[in-house]
Amino acid sequence: MSDPRTIVAVKGFRDVLPPESEGWRALEDAAAAVFSRYGFAEIRLPIVERTDLFARSIGETTDIVEKEMYSFLDRDETPLTLRPEATASVVRAYLESGLAQREPAARLYYRGPMFRRERPQRGRYRQFWQIGAEEFGRDDPLADAELLVMLERYLADVGARAVRLELNSVGDARCRPVYRERLREFGRAHLEGLCPDCHRRLDRNPLRILDCKVEECRDIVARAPVMLDSLCEPCRAHLDAVRTLLGQEAIEYVMNPRLVRGLDYYCRTAFEVVTDTLGAQNAIGGGGRYDGLVAALGGPDVPGIGFALGVERLAMVTGTAEARTAPPVVAVLPLESRAIASAFQLATRLRDHGFTVALEAPGRSLKALLRGADRRGARLALILGDAELQAGRATVRDLARHEDRPQAVAIDASGPDLARELAQLMDAAS
Numbered sequence: 001m002s003d004p005r006t007i008v009a010v011k012g013f014r015d016v017l018p019p020e021s022e023g024w025r026a027l028e029d030a031a032a033a034v035f036s037r038y039g040f041a042e043i044r045l046p047i048v049e050r051t052d053l054f055a056r057s058i059g060e061t062t063d064i065v066e067k068e069m070y071s072f073l074d075r076d077e078t079p080l081t082l083r084p085e086a087t088a089s090v091v092r093a094y095l096e097s098g099l100a101q102r103e104p105a106a107r108l109y110y111r112g113p114m115f116r117r118e119r120p121q122r123g124r125y126r127q128f129w130q131i132g133a134e135e136f137g138r139d140d141p142l143a144d145a146e147l148l149v150m151l152e153r154y155l156a157d158v159g160a161r162a163v164r165l166e167l168n169s170v171g172d173a174r175c176r177p178v179y180r181e182r183l184r185e186f187g188r189a190h191l192e193g194l195c196p197d198c199h200r201r202l203d204r205n206p207l208r209i210l211d212c213k214v215e216e217c218r219d220i221v222a223r224a225p226v227m228l229d230s231l232c233e234p235c236r237a238h239l240d241a242v243r244t245l246l247g248q249e250a251i252e253y254v255m256n257p258r259l260v261r262g263l264d265y266y267c268r269t270a271f272e273v274v275t276d277t278l279g280a281q282n283a284i285g286g287g288g289r290y291d292g293l294v295a296a297l298g299g300p301d302v303p304g305i306g307f308a309l310g311v312e313r314l315a316m317v318t319g320t321a322e323a324r325t326a327p328p329v330v331a332v333l334p335l336e337s338r339a340i341a342s343a344f345q346l347a348t349r350l351r352d353h354g355f356t357v358a359l360e361a362p363g364r365s366l367k368a369l370l371r372g373a374d375r376r377g378a379r380l381a382l383i384l385g386d387a388e389l390q391a392g393r394a395t396v397r398d399l400a401r402h403e404d405r406p407q408a409v410a411i412d413a414s415g416p417d418l419a420r421e422l423a424q425l426m427d428a429a430s
């Protein structure tokens with residue numbers, strides 16, 4: 001016996017329906033357009049990777065690897081994981097494809113779903129989408145500045161509102177260990193006020209106490225020493241050079257000395273795009289330089305820098321869906337079954353010539369058909385009833401003005417003639 005209950009989506013996994021999906025496509029199209037001006041080409045990546053890839057790249061001690069990955073054994077017992085992020089995959093592909101040798105200075109961008117078993121809430125899902133970009137082979141400040149200008153231009157292009165770019169330097173393998181010890185000492189001196197997670201972090205990865213979300217920890221951390229005061233000379237010079245270039249292009253950003261990327265291979269430039277309009281989920285995206293990652297994944301010592309933006313959150317601050325101007329729609333209304341063939345012919349020809357056409361089902365009253373056309377946002381309706389079939393011409397109704405046009409459209413006009421005539425009628429209607 002079949003189960004009469006309907007099946008619903010898995011918790012934290014959601015559908016993206018029109019018009020939201022239209023807004024998403026606009027975000028993706030804009031990414032393709034803007035990023036390509038900076039030399040980035042798209043890479044399409046698999047969704048499933050070997051679990052090792054993330055354990056090695058994201059780090060065993062992170063929340064993601066410790067508790068948020070969707071991991072499973074394949075039928076042959078290979079441990080696999082639904083990717084929680086894409087940087088590791090891009091690096092894997094960069095090495096596996098031989099790009100690392102052929103074109104070490106590769107610039108790649110991606111878009112697609114990521115999976116993390118977090119507690120779902122507004123702006124936080126278990127399947128969410130990212131648009132991201134990664135650049136390899138450059139460790140000079142110009143590469144950082146270019147990437148940040150590209151990010152800023154992209155956000156402006158999609159009309160992101162109330163977002164701000166925050167910048168920091170997290171030092172490098174030389175100066176960060178010194179800072180880490182300073183931070184550990186500070187944390188040990190304030191142990192009683194810190195949460196159990198932070199106790200653990202102090203042992204394993206003290207930098208992570210800087211982005212703890214617990215109120216008490218945040219109060220304490222506000223007084224902690226910051227990396228900016230511990231930068232070695234080359235890291236300081238790198239940061240100054242990036243800031244000079246950003247200043248030259250009048251990029252707005254704020255320095256946030258508490259901004260960290262928790263992983264060892266992140267170095268120097270770190271940044272986030274944040275907003276105050278989404279409550280707790282205030283990060284729209286983030287990124288930074290990761291000069292040790294390619295080597296950590298078994299490749300040559302190639303530097304890298306990149307970012308990832310969350311599409312759900314980006315859509316919330318852009319409202320692209322509403323802003324999009326809908327294409328003009330022509331409705332073709334067959335009043336009775338006899339008109340089907342002619343209606344179908346008109347609709348197909350118009351669609352062939354770039355019009356968006358709503359072809360209604362026959363057999364309803366003119367009033368009902370007109371209501372349907374209105375609902376679909378049509379400006380003009382081509383009405384096909386008995387009289388029209390006999391005359392070989394469809395009546396043209398201006399839906400905004402609620403009146404018929406004096407001129408009718410020849411049903412068997414050629415495609416180009418039809419398109420020309422409709423374009424003129426549309427112009428007059430708008």
Ligand code: AMP
Pocket residue numbers: 085116118123124125126127128129130283284285286287308309310311312313314
């Ligand atoms: P991350 O890879 O953690 O730096 O995340 C980059 C961006 O992806 C974040 O700033 C968010 O916009 C987005 N993001 C991360 N996790 C989630 C999630 N669980 N649900 C929705 N968006 C997310």
